[in-house]
């Protein structure tokens with residue numbers, strides 16, 4: 001499957017020998033991937049590629065799959081908090097540990113557990129062993145008991161199986177044991193890329209970053225399109241979109257942000273149509289332009305942060321009329337969520353604070369306080385008959401600025 005080799009006796013030796021860097025392994029346990037049958041390898045290979053990309057600046061070593069887990073060799077120079085930060089971004093892991101190899105000998109396990117538990121300031125602890133290789137003479141419970149007794153005796157800590165201050169995990173694999181302090185929640189979901197590509201319409205608001213996150217978590221690699229009305233308004237929304245897209249790119253290592261100047265299209269709409277229909281017309285133009293950009297970059301769908309009934313443009317009637325302008329299917333992961341639920345996710349994702357910075361959304365320009373909520377397609381089509389749609393889309397795409405986002409670096413090209 002790959003050229004990855006096994007870490008083993010030499011790793012354990014390195015860990016023991018004073019003066020040599022202690023080896024560590026990031027061990028991630030699969031989330032939904034465990035449910036995959038014959039094509040599981042495809043998901044695992046994508047996860048390996050994603051791990052390499054997210055650790056691109058860390059010179060990580062071998063990566064190998066071992067049952068329901070991925071084992072990634074971490075160089076000594078990379079601090080634990082960096083490993084932790086990156087691992088938490090990798091969709092596909094249910095949880096992960098930063099583990100050290102220990103020889104498959106019970107005395108070594110005891111010694112390593114005492115060393116791991118020492119000076120951590122904990123009063124209670126538990127040992128949590130998983131024995132993936134049943135050939136090891138002792139079973140998980142016996143290992144828990146023997147190692148636990150040693151830690152208790154050596155350091156005076158008490159075992160607490162339900163709410164320990166310290167959990168030491170031990171995994172028994174065929175060629176080595178791995179020990180870690182604590183187990184961290186992974187990002188869950190499916191590895192970015194296994195579901196294909198999509199393009200997210202990213203406003204500066206709260207919803208669309210959450211929508212992007214949700215679709216990446218379903219295995220989509222996403223690129224971003226932002227419409228701005230600079231110079232009619234300040235460039236605040238553009239800067240916000242850039243910051244949000246950079247934040248989201250940390251989950252997928254690379255993405256493109258298309259910054260679309262929308263002011264000329266808006267001027268034309270304002271010059272030729274009445275106020276009530278303008279929001280619907282803006283939206284239909286956005287979808288046409290986003291479709292053109294998405295198709296160019298190989299996307300198979302568009303993603304929006306729409307939620308049914310949230311604002312005037314998101315009634316069922318309007319969504320139906322608006323989506324007819326798109327050349328690709330539209331995914332709306334937030335359609336059934338209310339604003340509070342979305343805000344909780346935005347906070348957890350870390351986009352909320354950026355999203356609430358003041359800006360002027362391009363869609364609020366030249367529109368009435370109470371726009372049309374029940375747009376009728378024939379009226380919209382009649383209004384659009386005055387425009388040379390293809391030419392306007394092509395002219396706008398030609399003026400679009402494309403930024404290449406890279407995690408951890410960001411450069412324009």
Ligand code: ATP
Pocket residue numbers: 200201202203204205206207208209225226227228303304305306310311313314361362363
């Ligand atoms: P958000 O918080 O994402 O801005 P919203 O509640 O403000 O959402 P709308 O402004 O109606 O809702 O936008 C609905 C969706 O349309 C957004 O989630 C986003 O996907 C897309 N959208 C709106 N404005 C823009 C924009 N300027 N650039 C790109 N996409 C946009």
Ligand code: MG
Pocket residue numbers: 203204205361
């Ligand atoms: Mg908005």
